[in-house]
Amino acid sequence: MRVLVTGGAGYIGSVSAEVLLREGHDVVVLDDLSTGHRAAVPEGASLEVGSYGETTAVDDLFARQAFDAILHCAARSLVGESVRDPARYYRDNVAGGIALLEAARGHGVKRFVFSSTASVYGTPRETPIREDADLRPINPYGETKRTFEGALAWYAEAYGFRSVSLRYFNAAGASEALGEDHRPETHLIPIVLRAAMAGDEVTVFGDDYRTPDGTCIRDYIHVLDLARAHLLALEATAPDDPRTGKPAEPAAALVCNLGSGRGYSVREVLTAAERTIGRLIAQRVGPRRAGDPPVLVASSDRAREVLGWTARQDSLEAMIDSAWAWQRRHPEGYAE
Numbered sequence: 001m002r003v004l005v006t007g008g009a010g011y012i013g014s015v016s017a018e019v020l021l022r023e024g025h026d027v028v029v030l031d032d033l034s035t036g037h038r039a040a041v042p043e044g045a046s047l048e049v050g051s052y053g054e055t056t057a058v059d060d061l062f063a064r065q066a067f068d069a070i071l072h073c074a075a076r077s078l079v080g081e082s083v084r085d086p087a088r089y090y091r092d093n094v095a096g097g098i099a100l101l102e103a104a105r106g107h108g109v110k111r112f113v114f115s116s117t118a119s120v121y122g123t124p125r126e127t128p129i130r131e132d133a134d135l136r137p138i139n140p141y142g143e144t145k146r147t148f149e150g151a152l153a154w155y156a157e158a159y160g161f162r163s164v165s166l167r168y169f170n171a172a173g174a175s176e177a178l179g180e181d182h183r184p185e186t187h188l189i190p191i192v193l194r195a196a197m198a199g200d201e202v203t204v205f206g207d208d209y210r211t212p213d214g215t216c217i218r219d220y221i222h223v224l225d226l227a228r229a230h231l232l233a234l235e236a237t238a239p240d241d242p243r244t245g246k247p248a249e250p251a252a253a254l255v256c257n258l259g260s261g262r263g264y265s266v267r268e269v270l271t272a273a274e275r276t277i278g279r280l281i282a283q284r285v286g287p288r289r290a291g292d293p294p295v296l297v298a299s300s301d302r303a304r305e306v307l308g309w310t311a312r313q314d315s316l317e318a319m320i321d322s323a324w325a326w327q328r329r330h331p332e333g334y335a336e
């Protein structure tokens with residue numbers, strides 16, 4: 001396959017591109033480098049610097065190069081920022097995403113895998129969360145991802161788009177070459193590891209939740225497992241694949257959670273990180289962070305049954321060990 005990976009200079013996009021290349025596919029990365037890093041684009045992929053929402057430039061890219069499929073990882077993805085500045089999220093995640101879809105439609109590229117999020121569920125009523133749970137996002141980030149998933153469903157029916165939306169839970173860990181370098185960093189595991197390296201203190205956002213140790217529980221998934229799921233999802237969009245359209249029926253938009261199905265609390269993450277690095281990490285308890293549901297754990301039944309995917313590296317240790325190894329090799333991140 002020849003795949004256009006938007007956001008391929010970011011954390012999940014770059015590791016997914018790396019896995020696609022390793023499996024023998026051709027990859028073109030489209031990234032405006034606003035949050036991604038040139039150095040994260042894996043060797044063997046070509047980089048087009050630009051935004052997926054720039055209609056003329058994207059149209060020109062499709063005219064110059066033929067693609068079998070699009071892996072759309074690029075997006076704005078900070079929950080807090082989305083609450084303060086929803087316009088940016090609607091503009092980039094929704095309007096920009098539709099511009100990309102329209103360019104793809106104009107050039108007959110109708111295979112699409114989309115980076116969605118567990119945030120589409122909001123605060124779930126039941127856990128583990130199944131894909132047919134109610135979608136009630138509690139912030140513009142989740143809302144804009146839900147809106148784009150909806151567009152894919154209608155594009156399937158009307159225009160024959162075959163798509164898979166992957167609802168990520170908490171991506172963690174690193175490959176040999178590629179790791180997590182967000183600025184600002186908001187995610188627990190890199191924050192903990194950076195604090196450990198710098199001798200800083202970690203703030204636990206609330207320890208009075210109704211969970212066994214009072215801290216929030218999340219479903220962490222190794223970024224390499226996540227990347228492998230993208231490959232399987234792309235395969236499921238093949239023109240004759242019944243998972244995204246049965247013969248004589250309209251094409252279909254498939255939705256799959258990606259989580260390991262196991263939850264770990266913030267305290268468990270800290271303890272596991274202390275084991276990995278071999279010393280205690282300074283920590284204090286602060287107030288709850290707005291918008292944090294107490295427990296988010298995926299049911300991964302559908303990904304297993306439909307995509308044939310399972311998390312291979314589902315131990316917290318494997319994720320933290322690989323993240324720590326990457327961080328020690330890249331103390332300044334990608335340092336551009």
Ligand code: UDP
Pocket residue numbers: 170186187188189191202203204205206216217218266289292
């Ligand atoms: N968290 C924390 N301290 C931090 C960063 C995160 O206690 O410095 C908590 C956060 O409140 C959540 C969990 O760690 O309960 C995972 O947060 P993260 O931002 O990594 O992922 P999210 O679940 O928000 O996607």
